Amino acid sequence: MDPDEFAAAIAEPDRVTVNVHVPFEGDIAGTDLSIPFDQITEQAGRLPTDRGAALAIYCRSGPMSATAAEALRGLGFTDVVELRGGMRAWQADGRELIGI
Numbered sequence: 683m684d685p686d687e688f689a690a691a692i693a694e695p696d697r698v699t700v701n702v703h704v705p706f707e708g709d710i711a712g713t714d715l716s717i718p719f720d721q722i723t724e725q726a727g728r729l730p731t732d733r734g735a736a737l738a739i740y741c742r743s744g745p746m747s748a749t750a751a752e753a754l755r756g757l758g759f760t761d762v763v764e765l766r767g768g769m770r771a772w773q774a775d776g777r778e779l780i781g782i
Contacts, residue, residue, distance in 0.1 A: 685765065691736075697736040698735060698737050699713045699737075699738045699739075700716070700717055700739045701715070702741050703719070708779030708780060708781050709781045710765075710772060711778070719741060722754060723753055723757065726757055733757070733760060737754060737763070738763050738764075742768045743767065743770050744765075747765065747768060
């Protein structure tokens, strides 16, 4: 999803937003969890137990979230959206990061 679509998705009250980028380079406001993209399976206990739960994931530029999305789908999650272009696209769209 582009930044506008992603902003709308993360505004949904039940959607869990996860930053999967390592090392930490900031968060998008409203981020619920930070789980390294390569530790999704190992840290699955931090995610909702309902595999139908709505998730939104992002990284710095896209590849880490693509890897994480594949892992999440492998764990049975069915509603996973990604920010196309990651935090770079978010900032290029004039949006802020927090925690940096």
